[in-house]
Amino acid sequence: MYGPLPAAALHERISEFAENAPERLAFVVAGPDGTCDQQTFAELRDDSIALAALFADSGLGPGEVLVVAIRNHISYLSLVFGAWRARVPVLLLSPGLGGTERDQLAALVAAELGRPVFVDSAPHPRYDTFVVGAGRTPTFVPGPAPANAPVPADPPTPAPADLTPADPPAPSPGDPAAGADETPYLFLTSGGATGLPKVMPYQLRFTGRSETPYSKSGLRSGTHTRTPGSATRLICGNLFHTGNFAPSLHVLLTGSTVITMSRFDPELLCQLLRRHDVYSLGITPLHMMQVLTMPGLDPEPFAGLTRVTHGAAPCPRWVKQGWIDLVGADRLFEIYYSSELGGSSQPVIVSGVDWLRRPGTVGQPAGARVLDAEGRDVPPGTIGEVYFPQTYGRAHGYVGDRALRTAATVPGHVSVADLGWLDEDGYLFIADRMSDVLDIDGHRVLPSVVEEVIGRHPAVADVAVAGTAAEDGATVLYALVQLLPGADLGEDDVLDLCRGSLAAHEVPTLVRFTTAIPRTEEGKMRRSVIGASAPTGPGGEPGA
Template identity: 35%
Template sequence: MTQRGAAWESDAISEETIRRESPQGGVADVVEPVVRSGQRVRTLVEVKSRAARLAAGLVSLGVGPGDRYALVMRNETAFLEASLAAAAIGAVPVPANWHWGGSDLGHLLRDSGSKVVIVHSDLVAAVEAQAPEGLIIVEAEVPEEVAEAYHLEEVTLTGKYVSLETLVARHEPVAAVTDAPPLGVIYTSGTTGLPKGVLRNRVPAGELPKLLQASMGMLKLNPGGNALLPAPLYHAAPNSNAMFAAALGMNITIMPKFDAEEFLCLVQEHRIQSVQMVPTMFTRMLRLPQEVRESYDVSSLQAIVHAAAPCSPETKQAVIDWFGPIVYEYYGGSEVGPYVFCDSAEALAHPGAVGKPAYGSDVRILDIVTGEPLPAGTPGVIYGRGIDGWPDFTYIGNHAKRREIERDGYITVGDIGYLDEDGFLYLTDRVSDMVISGGVNIYPAEIEACLSRLEGVADVAVFGIPDEDFGESLAAHVELLPGAQVTVDDVRDFVATNLARYKVPRVVVFDEALPRDDSGKLFKRRLKELYHKPA
């Protein structure tokens, strides 16, 4: 057996024997865990060796302990390698949403203070247009599976910058300086304003075993298991999932882009056991024809974990009916990590709940004005304390904002919700989305949930717009299912029938598609901008 163990793994994990079950139920020969992306397969040892070589290359470009470097890349093996390189030199990776471009990308590159950016060659022009002076660009080749997934043709290196492969080939692996999996700077999605960079402290060596243990329980990751990564690795939840999976020595399969049937195919082919998803993926899979869904063997799945966006009780019930009671949910934030957790039985017993505190975490509901604790059933601002061992954080360049969102060690990411009598947490809306119309507080999420039940509605966004008489009034942007015939009056009448009349949207617009990112988060900011006249 090839020698295992990288310096960013804990001793207990790096020495653990990785075994894979044979089709007959016994134990097959000892094998190395691998990383798959498309048809490419590398052992995890090779991936970590390449990461250590890339780390040496980054050092040659001036990146050292505490320095940051950005990643503008789609899902593939090199993304994982570029992220893991940070641990070998004590640097900090900054994954960027490659969809951004424009001012959001420019803000991330400047605000993060990144010395280097590693970018897929077809995205180089977008980076060049926003790169601050002195930023060093490293090109990464676009692999075949990424080009195919995104319909890219004849993508080649520009040749203007050093390539990632050149850096790997030129350097010997560096000796690591930390044994913790890298938790990079994650920029918030910027759904209501400019993205904020969440800079997390390093995990102390003494806290790492406890953090890994909690992660194994909450993320359902096990050493030697088979994990599938279908969500964008630039997002906090799938990024953390990938880093811990690598640290635990798991077999990792990366999807360049989510496709519902391809997901089922990969589960069957690689006997996937654990996967982290978002509710929009559930919706797409549930829309597959019944005969397609039933044609794949998904019995290997032991855990489907979801987070990042709300999941309706109806959707969760349908997924549990399909896959069995292996569906888990957690809630938290980039800032504080996961801190409430819910299994299938709890979800069915408490429809709509996102979980209750676990692994040393805690949650409080405070009055939005007074900051006083609120009783069960009363909505207020959600404040959470992370699981044991989760590192503290600050916002890059905005320590005041960090202090502003904390009360007695509890952090809020701006969500509104309530606890039931059993301690389960329910989300009702975001503080920034609350509409005050004629002095009345209105929570758009309630109206969105209502309209999602209207036949023919695929997606909906409700938000406040300027109103001379009432300060704000409600607008609803609606995306319909193909062929659906829904009118403005249908929308208004449905809300009036099910909710109070003051919650009926004054403006109703039908859009071809609502602006959501790959994790399902809605960019209401883009819709609101349509109603604000330039100064």
């Protein structure tokens, strides 16, 4: 059984590498101009110890949560390990989250977990903040004191966290103690595609172990032989995202290097691949698209990659095929997984080889069930709600009053509210989020089905379909289309394409074109935002 790893086991592993290979690179962050900040394992250990002391001196301690809300920065991992040394849980938050939503999340954290203390690029107006600048040491800026609050007495000086470790050693796989739960020390947020991001406790069950459910799911290591410490991984996205942070920790705790960028740039990616011996690349479909549309794309920098993984959002077929052509079908892997499952279920992984045999599949999940509204298994090819078994422990779900969906007919399984279907051989295809399903003239419409049809056209780079309100208040379909550079396609062409493949109620009422579909930096799209942006008023149709 893969039990949760204690926080002490994580920073103690870093200390081991710092002692045995102090000059080995642990973390590299490339700036927009290509200059790189670098951190060795010895520096990562020393910086985290120094930050643990800074946190203690600033009064950060039990009953508080360190909310890390910065872009990729050379101090990012030191802040996390420093908080764990100081016995303070960490919540990773998107730096792009707006002020109102950030305040709502802060209120949830305060009510459910403890007083939030932010790490940010500027002081928070209501909470204590460690402000991060160009250097590695943040500046502590106290938040405003509540009106008429008594002046607190000076607290006793705590002992340095690094000198008084009390956490148990890391349990080994198979150890009965490995299944014991402990107080969560890491919290992550969902991508926010369906609204305000949800907060989830996250247990690191597989991190740093040689055999994991990922390898059992078919995520092979390729044919290249690597020496210890040489399995460098380049992460294209922000570290707050589960699909970036968890693999980064795994790479670090196996003694290898993590490379990332403060902001993604396809040309910078190519520069980094030329400079470093990169073993694996983690990328999102949005970033994959930006690479494929580079003028004069040179495949040479990608030739040395052993593994490329992508996730975080659905991947258009032309993008998937383009990357299969770029790196090879046997080196490209799509990972379908949800942070909500908290490491409780085996990830669903599909190689490019298997995808070519079944275009659109996300893989062959072990033990997954697809159920109808009454909790009955649906026949192959029929869309239903997808449920996953909790194979490696309990899924923690969400912080607050929300819970993962369960079905009485499949005890031990949970759902993250995705719709999909299994084929005759048990391969899973994802249809849509339940929250995105629309009612159009009394018919159930899945926007992803419409997007799939429009996205097949060779002129289309990206597409988003959402519901918007007509003058009479009814919901109608709105399609926002992004064309490939130099492509030519009109509204009538899109409508004719839809009429030729879809039912009448699935044909958009309104089609507009854009230079870029609004997505987060991780490629996630809020259909509610797309629908709200539909043109309205005279001549704009369909709104009033």
